Amino acid sequence: MGHISRLLGYSLRHKGILFGFLFSASIGIMFNLMAPIVLIHIIDNVILADNLDQLLPFTLLYVSLGGLYSLFDTFGRYGAAISSQRVIYDLRKDIYESLMGKDLAFYDENETGQLLARATADVTTMREFLFWGLRVEFIGLSMLIGTFFVMYTISPELTVYMLMVIPIMIGFIYVFVKKVRPVFYAARKQYGALSSVLAENVVGHKVVRSYAQEEKERKRVEKENQGFLELRVEASRLLSFYHPMLPALFGALIGFLIYIGGDLINQGSSLLTMGEFVGFVSLVGMLMMPARFLSWGVGMYQRASASGERTFYILDAAEAVTNPENPVDVSDFAGAVDFDNVYFSYTGDNFILRNISMSVKPGQIVALLGGTGSGKTSLINLIPRFYDVDKNSTVTYQGKTYSLTDKGSVKIGGNKYPIDGNYIEIEGERVKVEAPGTVCVNGIDVRLYSIEDLRRRIGIVHQDPFLFSATIRENISFGRPEATLEEIQDAAKAAMIHDFIMTLEEGYDAEIGERGVTVSGGQKQRMAIARALLADPSILILDDSTSSVDAKTEMLIQKALENLMKDRTTFIITHRLSTVRNADLIVMLERGQIVEMGSHQELVTAGGLYAGIHQTLTEMELAAVISDDSGAKVSIRGGDSP
DSSP states (O other), X not given: OHHHHHHHHHHGXXXXXXXXXXXXHHHHHHHHHHHHHHHHHIIIIXXXXXXXXXXXXXXXXXXXXHHHHHHHHHXXXXXXXXXXXXXXXXXXXXXXXXXXXXXXXXHHHSOHHHHHHHHTHHHHHHHHIIIIIHHHHHHHHHHHHHHHHHHHHHOHHHHHHHHTTHHHHHHHHHHHHHHHHHHHHHXXXXXXXXXXXXXXXXXXXXXXXXXXXXXXXXXXXXXXXXXXXXHHHHHHHHHHHHHHHHHHHHHHXXXXXXXXXXXXXXXXXXXXXXXXXXXXXXXXXXXXXXXXXXXXXXXXHHHHHHHHHHHHHHHHOOOSSOOOSSOBOOSOOOOOEEEEEEEEESSSSSEEEEEEEEEEOTTOEEEEEOOTXXXXXXXXXXXXXXXXXXXXXXXXXXXXXXXXXXXXXXXXXXXXXXXXXXXXXXXXXEEEOBOOOEEEETTEEGGGBOHHHHXXXXXEEOSSOOOOSSBHHHHHTTXXXXXXXXXHHHHHHHTTOHHHHHTSTTGGGOBOOGGGTXXXXXXXXXXXXXXHHHTOOSEEEEESTTTTSOHHHHHHHHHHHHHHTTTSEEEEEOOOHHHHHTOSEEEEEETTEEEEEEOHHHHHHHTSHHHHHHHHHHHHHHHHHHHHHTTOOOOOSTTOOO
């Protein structure tokens, strides 16, 4: 009931419409219950009493009651539709805002297809419950109570017989609910799994076709689709068994009451007149509608409850990265960045970064080098707080780092070791306890800034940039929607994409297809660079952002960036030798630790790991030049145009 009560809480935001449609439904029920009473009067006091002059007026009254019921039922339906649409509008808005506010860890743990299914199909299921299920449950329960009240005023004796059957019906509904709810929940979960597979195949269709894996992926989709089909068939089987049972039960009940009532009339009993008998039987027939309504409502309630559990999970998921209560002012944001004893892990037990300490002055260019999994991207993700540094103290023992989740001790190899001051003694060895690290900008912990203010002053160009289905102008000005066309063009020129844009018929108003499919990889990179440059950030992060452009275009971009990076702190993840050489600080990472750090000349002179990489890259570049001079066609552009 918790999830449904929360959903009803959304309905109370529009209580005027909610109570309005419930009131209309109540008035309609009242007119509907008056019809059998008029029917009793027509039979006993008009037809059997031979007062046929009153037959037409009471017949018109009987028909009018049906018309009034239909009129108020229409008002109720319309009110329920408006109420449900407004509630779902509010819920979708909250879900979107919640998804946009989630940190990257949330998306690491949840599949995109599952999230989309929860935000679309599950929300639609809850809308159906609000529009139809809630309404029919209210009408069904109200009619059930009202019908029994009218029946009791007509014949208490027959009503007692009726009440004997109610426990059987309640037990039947209870068993149905117990069986159908798990099936509906499993079906909703399976629908999310099916959506995830379909989303992966649509987004990655080029990869699927490139490797000729259509049949494999077809079977994968078929497996999930078959699983969803089986669960829906099982749910349909339960519903198909349940719904026909109600008419059978009511048919048996009406037959039983006809026998009892007919016997009472045949004996000439004053307890029941012919009109009362007919009216009572018609009321029993009317019980079919609330019974069906309640059964439909129960099914919708179960589906909505399962969907609510999945949907409210998004709203309730705790966020690891949150705003401080009193954010620090960011008016002075020069761009000095300091990493002090930083440890970081995605899961809490496998540290990606360990003991990272370095200071970057405003305006410096920092090149991050290292193999796959060395922690380069994880390191720069800490600056805009896509993730936060580990909040616990740590100890490193025999090459492995442990987080002190228990303030008084640390658990290693199944044993707990107490903390003595700033040390832990493990088998006679004193191991130092490292205090939680920090990432600071301008000497202030990034966790003290407002997330929005912090990120507005950080420009990021990702390795695989994302472009929206919008115009080129809208994509470049995404971070600064108020930017003028001249400012947008200046940024595009600096990113070496202006000339290409001007070759398009609509220029900056040209539409980009979904995910930027109408432009090449290099063009997307340069548009993303222009977008970051237009935002004029104090800190610039380039995550291998020149990997998709040819050497000539890279040189032109690099020259433009040299001017644009003045007085701007820049972090670059790259393997381009020309870019690395120009960096003020080169940081070599290996297995989450800094193994070398310094300028190009310092590291070459040191003769360490960087010197070896530098020599290898120099030889590769020389080989490429010789090959190109010999007439061989060497291209790494991948179809890109300057």
